Amino acid sequence: MFVILVYDAGEKRVQKFHKACKKFLHWVQLSVFEGELSKAQLEQLKFELKALMKPEEDSVIIYTFRTRHYFSREVMGKKKGDPDSIFV
Amino acid sequence: MFVILVYDAGEKRVQKFHKACKKFLHWVQLSVFEGELSKAQLEQLKFELKALMKPEEDSVIIYTFRTRHYFSREVMGKKKGDPDSIFV
Numbered sequence: 001m002f003v004i005l006v007y008d009a010g011e012k013r014v015q016k017f018h019k020a021c022k023k024f025l026h027w028v029q030l031s032v033f034e035g036e037l038s039k040a041q042l043e044q045l046k047f048e049l050k051a052l053m054k055p056e057e058d059s060v061i062i063y064t065f066r067t068r069h070y071f072s073r074e075v076m077g078k079k080k081g082d083p084d085s086i087f088v
Numbered sequence: 089m090f091v092i093l094v095y096d097a098g099e100k101r102v103q104k105f106h107k108a109c110k111k112f113l114h115w116v117q118l119s120v121f122e123g124e125l126s127k128a129q130l131e132q133l134k135f136e137l138k139a140l141m142k143p144e145e146d147s148v149i150i151y152t153f154r155t156r157h158y159f160s161r162e163v164m165g166k167k168k169g170d171p172d173s174i175f176v
Contacts, residue, residue, distance in 0.1 A: 006117055007117075008168060030096040055164070055165040055166060061116065062162045062163075062164070063160070064160050065159045070158035071152060071158065072151070073151050074150045075148070076134065076137060076138065076150070077143040077146045077148055078146060078147045079147065080147045
């Protein structure tokens with residue numbers, strides 16, 4: 001499935017969130033990641049984020065799609081994230 | 089159409105971005121907005137963001153969908169954004 005993940009984490013945890021997400025997804029903007037994941041990979045990522053997060057302070061929103069064909073995507077301004085990402 | 093918009097703007101422009109996006113969309117996380125827009129409304133929002141942004145520093149990614157039925161959405165941790173949003 002295709003995944004878009006956005007997070008908002010406390011300053012001390014931002015780098016850890018980034019590192020966990022980068023293991024599974026492509027970095028496309030400050031705290032935005034995208035990519036194709038299996039159900040098992042998504043569960044693993046959620047497990048890792050749950051272990052890192054302070055649920056009373058941090059927030060993660062995960063959008064999942066069967067395929068990439070259901071949405072279009074437009075970037076305005078600077079392209080941030082992985083320079084080698086196929087999505088950027 | 090349904091829109092998910094994420095931005096990363098310089099500190100001086102963050103509040104202006106927020107204000108422009110809130111005119112059209114529901115605030116769901118730090119720099120993440122969602123909502124139903126007509127094509128004309130989306131064009132107006134893009135026009136306003138273009139006028140605010142420094143394209144060499146700021147970034148906006150806009151995902152558009154024909155309907156909300158093509159994705160599922162999960163929130164982990166704290167629900168941020170508008171307390172009255174139907175999406176939060």
